[in-house]
Amino acid sequence: MTKTYRILQGIPASPGIVMGRARVVSDFGDLQAAFRLLYTDQERQAEVTRFLAAVDQAQEDLTRLRDRVAAEFPEHTHLLELHLLILKDQMLYDEPLRLIREENLNAEWALHRAYERVRELFSRIEDPYIRGRIQDVESVYRRLMGLLIGQSPRRLIPPDGKIILVARDLSPAETTQMAGSGVVGFVTERGGRTTHTAILAQSFEIPAVVGVDNAIREILPGEELILDGLTGRVILSPDEAILRQYRQRQAEFAAFREEVTTNAGEPAVTPDGFATRVMANIELPEEVHLVGRYGADGVGLYRTEFLFLRLKHLPSEEELFEDYRKVVAALAPRLVTIRTLDIGGDKFLHRTDYVPEMNPALGLRAIRFCLKERDIFRRQLRAILRASAFGRVRVMFPLISSVQEVREARQIIEEVKAELRAEGLPYDEGMPVGAMIEVPAAVTLCQMLAREVDFFSIGTNDLIQYALAIDRGNKQVAAMYQPLHPAVLRMVLQVVTAAGVSGVPVAMCGEMAGDPLHLPILLGLGVSELSMNPLAIPVIKRVIRSITLAEAQAMASRVLEMVSVDEINAFATQFLKERFPDIHRFGSALAGM
Numbered sequence: 001m002t003k004t005y006r007i008l009q010g011i012p013a014s015p016g017i018v019m020g021r022a023r024v025v026s027d028f029g030d031l032q033a034a035f036r037l038l039y040t041d042q043e044r045q046a047e048v049t050r051f052l053a054a055v056d057q058a059q060e061d062l063t064r065l066r067d068r069v070a071a072e073f074p075e076h077t078h079l080l081e082l083h084l085l086i087l088k089d090q091m092l093y094d095e096p097l098r099l100i101r102e103e104n105l106n107a108e109w110a111l112h113r114a115y116e117r118v119r120e121l122f123s124r125i126e127d128p129y130i131r132g133r134i135q136d137v138e139s140v141y142r143r144l145m146g147l148l149i150g151q152s153p154r155r156l157i158p159p160d161g162k163i164i165l166v167a168r169d170l171s172p173a174e175t176t177q178m179a180g181s182g183v184v185g186f187v188t189e190r191g192g193r194t195t196h197t198a199i200l201a202q203s204f205e206i207p208a209v210v211g212v213d214n215a216i217r218e219i220l221p222g223e224e225l226i227l228d229g230l231t232g233r234v235i236l237s238p239d240e241a242i243l244r245q246y247r248q249r250q251a252e253f254a255a256f257r258e259e260v261t262t263n264a265g266e267p268a269v270t271p272d273g274f275a276t277r278v279m280a281n282i283e284l285p286e287e288v289h290l291v292g293r294y295g296a297d298g299v300g301l302y303r304t305e306f307l308f309l310r311l312k313h314l315p316s317e318e319e320l321f322e323d324y325r326k327v328v329a330a331l332a333p334r335l336v337t338i339r340t341l342d343i344g345g346d347k348f349l350h351r352t353d354y355v356p357e358m359n360p361a362l363g364l365r366a367i368r369f370c371l372k373e374r375d376i377f378r379r380q381l382r383a384i385l386r387a388s389a390f391g392r393v394r395v396m397f398p399l400i401s402s403v404q405e406v407r408e409a410r411q412i413i414e415e416v417k418a419e420l421r422a423e424g425l426p427y428d429e430g431m432p433v434g435a436m437i438e439v440p441a442a443v444t445l446c447q448m449l450a451r452e453v454d455f456f457s458i459g460t461n462d463l464i465q466y467a468l469a470i471d472r473g474n475k476q477v478a479a480m481y482q483p484l485h486p487a488v489l490r491m492v493l494q495v496v497t498a499a500g501v502s503g504v505p506v507a508m509c510g511e512m513a514g515d516p517l518h519l520p521i522l523l524g525l526g527v528s529e530l531s532m533n534p535l536a537i538p539v540i541k542r543v544i545r546s547i548t549l550a551e552a553q554a555m556a557s558r559v560l561e562m563v564s565v566d567e568i569n570a571f572a573t574q575f576l577k578e579r580f581p582d583i584h585r586f587g588s589a590l591a592g593m
């Protein structure tokens with residue numbers, strides 16, 4: 001029998017197997033609107049009617065969307081409310097009508113002119129956050145324009161469930177909309193395994209495959225798909241036989257997941273008594289319940305920028321404090337590591353907030369942004385310190401590349417502490433302060449940095465990207481993004497050794513820490529605290545409980561003698577296959593499990 005289905009291969013980004021129908025979303029970047037002048041009253045009236053019909057339609061769509069979101073996530077409706085207000089604001093409503101009636105412009109042209117005027121006005125506003133609101137105006141403008149020219153705006157949330165989204169790319173902000181939306185999986189043409197989009201998909205337990213060539217062209221809207229987030233395969237129009245095969249694999253994977261999760265609460269100690277700490281990475285406060293469910297000892301990385309991205313306005317100190325306090329108090333007495341804002345790179349507050357950069361990954365990102373935008377930084381530090389009174393908190397700075405940066409950041413902490421003292425607000429005076437090691441310069445300087453901080457956390461997602469000069473989100477070079485590269489392993493060893501001399505504890509919080517393939521080598525190199533996507537924890541704990549430190553050290557010594565990454569990969573894979581065949585079986589995406 002000839003097979004009728006087609007297979008596309010991509011990069012596994014979030015584990016699990018799902019079946020659903022494709023919803024192909026196209027970029028809404030280039031609007032193709034026709035512009036013309038109106039000559040008669042009749043033409044003008046027709047354009048007014050068309051414009052008002054578009055506004056009515058947009059209002060209906062937004063209201064429906066708001067009600068749907070309100071039913072499940074009442075706290076997330078404010079953005080849609082805002083869009084409803086903008087829709088009837090004089091800037092986008094009265095002004096286009098005036099332009100049609102008085103200046104004889106067709107509806108599209110009138111809307112476009114009105115929008116350009118608003119944009120110009122916003123660009124002159126000093127406050128970066130009010131200026132940033134233009135993004136919401138733009139969103140409404142695009143929705144209206146789309147209706148006028150007969151295209152629908154990019155709607156991520158489909159009306160019914162069992163939908164697999166297919167897109168050229170999805171931003172982290174778009175991905176945050178997917179939690180609880182009925183989207184069961186997604187496929188993108190761009191992306192890599194350690195992008196924030198992939199990381200969020202894992203947190204939301206939405207299987208995903210990224211880096212699929214020509215997905216938009218190959219996958220038909222409404223086509224039935226099987227998405228295998230374990231191997232990176234996408235099956236198009238599967239026949240009954242292959243569906244059966246995948247249903248079986250799906251059931252086996254679910255059983256495996258359940259089985260490992262059952263023992264997740266047991267301590268992560270090797271059979272020869274080496275105790276490790278296994279922590280969770282979280283992006284949003286809603287993930288707190290995963291910490292307990294998957295047996296984490298605490299939070300090793302709280303990526304705080306997602307709250308900023310989700311709110312779309314600069315959160316007040318109170319909003320930040322409430323968010324942090326909630327997480328810290330819910331997990332007390334467990335440790336919560338709050339990372340200060342890592343904005344820039346692939347995460348931007350608002351398009352108008354920053355000067356476009358040729359290389360954002362090498363630009364005004366993370367600690368660099370915070371040391372420039374000190375008001376934002378101070379506000380966040382005040383909120384973190386205040387939250388430290390409600391449990392155990394430590395703070396860490398991302399993208400550190402010099403001692404100077406740490407000193408400046410710590411100086412601000414001291415100033416903020418003095419303010420809080422003067423105001424009589426409680427905080428933990430001894431709150432540990434750490435540096436993320438994710439830039440090669442920080443590895444080189446780690447001996448000096450160890451004198452400045454209370455702990456290190458190696459961020460391998462960035463360290464690999466910067467050490468190997470491989471963009472973590474570029475699928476063209478995704479195969480060269482190699483955690484077990486000899487240079488990366490030596491950097492890890494260098495940090496662990498220097499920190500050991502100074503008695504500074506070292507954690508690792510990049511995706512590398514949650515991959516069972518890498519784990520024995522990391523243990524052998526001396527990494528004793530690992531922080532990862534919560535779903536990865538049960539598998540990692542099982543591996544830790546099954547191998548001795550002596551065995552891990554022997555493995556690390558062997559790989560340090562190997563000169564090629566292929567050799568190291570083959571060695572690590574062979575070990576996993578022999579010792580943990582069940583884990584090996586479910587493919588390389590288990591890091592995100």
Ligand code: PEP
Pocket residue numbers: 301303342438458459460461462463509510511
């Ligand atoms: C890292 O770079 O490894 C890290 C943990 O930070 P992020 O993935 O948020 O850049």
Ligand code: MG
Pocket residue numbers: 398438459461462
């Ligand atoms: Mg990083």
